[in-house]
Amino acid sequence: MKKIDIACIIDDDPIFVYGLKKLMKIANFCESFMIFNNGEEAINNLTPILESGKNMPSVILLDLNMPIMDGWQFLDEFIKIESHKKITIYIVSSSIDPKDKNRLKNYQSVSKFIIKPVTIDLLGKISKELIK
Template identity: 30%
Template structure:
């Protein structure tokens, strides 16, 4: 366990999934500030608003694919347009079982991997351990 706080942003429109992730975060033993946004547009707006605030900017972003307004892919395009220079680990977190979604995730330089739902305590702990503060 570390004393440093990790900023985690969840972009997902499923309240139950967000609740589950919040419970998983608590079980990891890491100190995490978790924020959630229900679609890609809200997330892009939030990141643009805090772009100059290093202490608030996420270290890790988990992105669902299928959401209203801006889906996960559209969020990635909007994020690239923001031109934010912060280093952030981004993963697609989806219930999609389509191979083309997994392959598409590999084409984005900002995406470090594809995680199938549900997120496990072990997988989240592994991601959090990899964060460099």
């Protein structure tokens, strides 16, 4: 199966990020990773990448509850950036609040809301959706 080129993980939990990277390697999910600990770090690093159109991630796995800039604030800034290709965003959160799922309707760039933990089967489904 063909791999995704670059996956971007935006999450402040180092244990979750470590585990997700391991799962992605086992699932043969992607060639490489971009890891950011909060939305501000992600925006600051992704903006020049998106504007240049080089080495852009194919998918972003975004946590909602983070310090400095949370997932919602990240999305508000992200949608303002001109991009050379569509990037699929999945919210990956431990939140089970229906308000969070409802709020996603305001963001066309978000594909799905995934409740942690992420599994190898789920990564396979995401991969099939992205590589059509």
